Amino acid sequence: MTQHVLDSNADESSYFGKRNRHGRAAYRRAVIAVTGSLPVWAKDRRSNRTTIPDITTMEITTIPPINEWHPPWAVWGVS
Secondary structure, eight states: OOTTTTTOOOOHHHHHHOOOOHHHHHHHHHHHHHHHOOOOGGGGGGGGGGOOOOOOOOOOOOOOOOOEEEEEEEEOOOO
16 A cells, blocks of 8 residues: 555644544545545544445335325324
């Protein structure tokens, strides 16, 4: 594995560490867009978690026609 160009840059590491989580996310996105990867100190702690696989099928729920629909209070017996 090769070292990222920003791995040894203390100023960038310090700047990154002072940002809130949204600032760090924006920083990560910009660095990935420009360099294609992240320095070690900018990697998300959660990045090693397993991800949900891409959904290839979708379950579709049908909605009954409006003339078959009854308001909930009609079922409860409230008038």
